[in-house]
Amino acid sequence: MNDFSAVPATEPIRPIIRFDNVTKKFGDLTVLDHFDFSVTPGEKVSLIGPSGSGKSTVLRILMTLEPVQEGNIEIDGLNYHEQGGHGPFRASQKHLHEIRSRVGMVFQSFNLFPHMSVLRNVIEAPVAVLGLPRKEAVERALDLLDMVGLAGKRDSFPAQLSGGQQQRVAIARALAMRPRVLLFDEPTSALDPELVGEVLGVIGALAHEHDLTMLLVTHEMRFARDVSDRVCFFDKGRIVEQGPPSEIFSQPQEQRTQEFLRSFVD
Amino acid sequence: MIEGIHWNLSSPLAFALSILPILGLGLIVTIEATLLGFLIALVLGLVLALLRRSRSRFIAWPVGAVIEFLRDTPLLVQLYFLYFVLPKYGILLPAFLTGALALGVQYSAYLSEVYRAGLDAVRRGQIEAAIALNMTRARIYRDIVIPQAIPRIVPALGNYLVSMLKDTPILSVVTVMEMLGLAKIIGDRTFRYLIPLTIVGAIFLVLTMAATAGIRRLERSLPKTGIRMR
Numbered sequence: 001m002n003d004f005s006a007v008p009a010t011e012p013i014r015p016i017i018r019f020d021n022v023t024k025k026f027g028d029l030t031v032l033d034h035f036d037f038s039v040t041p042g043e044k045v046s047l048i049g050p051s052g053s054g055k056s057t058v059l060r061i062l063m064t065l066e067p068v069q070e071g072n073i074e075i076d077g078l079n080y081h082e083q084g085g086h087g088p089f090r091a092s093q094k095h096l097h098e099i100r101s102r103v104g105m106v107f108q109s110f111n112l113f114p115h116m117s118v119l120r121n122v123i124e125a126p127v128a129v130l131g132l133p134r135k136e137a138v139e140r141a142l143d144l145l146d147m148v149g150l151a152g153k154r155d156s157f158p159a160q161l162s163g164g165q166q167q168r169v170a171i172a173r174a175l176a177m178r179p180r181v182l183l184f185d186e187p188t189s190a191l192d193p194e195l196v197g198e199v200l201g202v203i204g205a206l207a208h209e210h211d212l213t214m215l216l217v218t219h220e221m222r223f224a225r226d227v228s229d230r231v232c233f234f235d236k237g238r239i240v241e242q243g244p245p246s247e248i249f250s251q252p253q254e255q256r257t258q259e260f261l262r263s264f265v266d
Numbered sequence: 267m268i269e270g271i272h273w274n275l276s277s278p279l280a281f282a283l284s285i286l287p288i289l290g291l292g293l294i295v296t297i298e299a300t301l302l303g304f305l306i307a308l309v310l311g312l313v314l315a316l317l318r319r320s321r322s323r324f325i326a327w328p329v330g331a332v333i334e335f336l337r338d339t340p341l342l343v344q345l346y347f348l349y350f351v352l353p354k355y356g357i358l359l360p361a362f363l364t365g366a367l368a369l370g371v372q373y374s375a376y377l378s379e380v381y382r383a384g385l386d387a388v389r390r391g392q393i394e395a396a397i398a399l400n401m402t403r404a405r406i407y408r409d410i411v412i413p414q415a416i417p418r419i420v421p422a423l424g425n426y427l428v429s430m431l432k433d434t435p436i437l438s439v440v441t442v443m444e445m446l447g448l449a450k451i452i453g454d455r456t457f458r459y460l461i462p463l464t465i466v467g468a469i470f471l472v473l474t475m476a477a478t479a480g481i482r483r484l485e486r487s488l489p490k491t492g493i494r495m496r
Contacts, residue, residue, distance in 0.1 A: 063394075063397070063398050064397070065394055065397060065398075087321070093402075093403070097400055097402070100397065100398070100400040101400055103398070104398060104399075105395075105398040107391060107394070107395060107398075109391055111389075111391040111392060111394065111395035112395075113392065113395070113396075113410060113414075113492075113495075114414070114491035114492060115413050115414055115489065115491050115492025115493055115494055115495055116494075116495045116496075117494075117495070117496045119496070120495050120496055124399070124401075124409065124495075125399035125400060125401060128401060128405050128409065129399065129400045129401055129402075129405075155496070157491070157494075158491075159491060170395075173399070174398070174399075177399060177400065
């Protein structure tokens with residue numbers, strides 16, 4: 001008999017994101033069906049699956065862009081719903097700001113602010129929301145733009161950039177708010193094929209940041225295999241199968257996963 | 267004689283030249299009333315448009331009703347109301363301010379619809395990106411939505427500016443001595459209406475053409491994507 005047997009060798013790591021029995025409907029259409037999901041801090045998770053399977057909705061819910069009908073969501077120990085909260089999100093504006101301060105998002109269509117220079121796009125929220133002095137915000141912004149290889153474009157406007165460049169600015173803009181969790185919603189789907197690589201390069205480099213938790217909705221299977229700790233295959237509002245990329249891509253167990261992955265084989 | 271200025275009836279040309287200074291005084295009032303009225307309409311219209319977009323039905327619905335009421339009742343009714351009814355309740359404004367206010371209030375309802383269309387035209391993704399950056403609602407409107415809406419609404423605002431300019435003669439019914447009112451008095455006193463009314467018409471034509479040209483220039487100078495922020 002081992003005296004230590006009653007004590008776990010390591011404390012289980014508390015998840016940074018938790019979905020507990022979440023149901024999300026658009027009218028009659030159920031997008032997430034009693035959905036459970038959790039992510040540990042620093043984990044890089046790819047969500048794959050056919051369109052309409054609910055993967056983007058998971059990100060949009062986390063970003064508080066969509067309310068849910070049922071269930072609980074937590075980020076960093078913070079419940080999305082407040083006790084006695086009103087409105088579709090059952091939370092006050094203050095509470096929503098508290099949640100949003102932990103999450104950042106990169107959109108399929110970039111959504112850069114077209115009337116702002118590249119630099120202004122990146123410093124706008126740090127100055128307006130975090131209250132950073134402009135000088136400090138500019139320094140940080142230039143470091144981030146340098147990281148995505150666009151320091152020379154600081155004074156350009158989004159319309160003067162290629163899609164790949166716009167998406168890299170959008171990544172810098174999201175990082176400038178220092179989120180704990182960064183969500184990528186099909187970040188390369190709107191790009192010309194020759195521009196996909198530069199964006200994936202930036203995201204891949206970010207994946208080496210140990211503190212940053214990343215959720216990536218993507219159709220780039222090779223990339224998902226390279227950067228993720230875990231791959232989740234979605235179908236009809238549920239995770240059908242999940243595991244390390246080596247397992248999911250090499251020996252998928254479920255028939256739906258096998259069919260889906262086969263459609264990606266060249 | 268009006269305002270200390272005499273007219274000269276010796277010839278049509280002499281008459282026209284002699285009443286120009288009088289009509290010039292009226293022109294100043296016309297322009298002042300238009301500018302003040304439009305300023306009121308620009309500010310109040312934006313407030314109405316934003317309130318109507320409120321998530322609270324208890325705000326959005328009554329504001330919508332007020333906008334409909336202002337749009338669907340004649341300007342003259344609203345002007346008489348402000349001029350004759352408000353003093354009964356202790357609100358006494360000079361005739362000029364009452365007139366500018368009536369213009370401004372009615373046009374604020376029209377402009378609120380222009381603003382609404384402009385705000386609705388800003389892509390949803392812009393607001394979502396701003397939410398994802400944790401901006402407050404007020405900040406999203408101020409820095410993201412309104413600067414992008416402005417280039418889209420300038421043409422329609424310009425049309426309403428010209429339209430308001432042409433509505434200013436209505437102020438003469440509450441004793442505001444703008445251009446047309448003065449021309450009418452000159453005609454009443456000299457029994458010559460052709461020349462004063464023709465001059466007033468010509469001045470309005472020049473004013474509206476100048477305003478339209480100014481708006482076109484402003485339109486062209488604005489970037490299509492929105493007011494630039496560096």
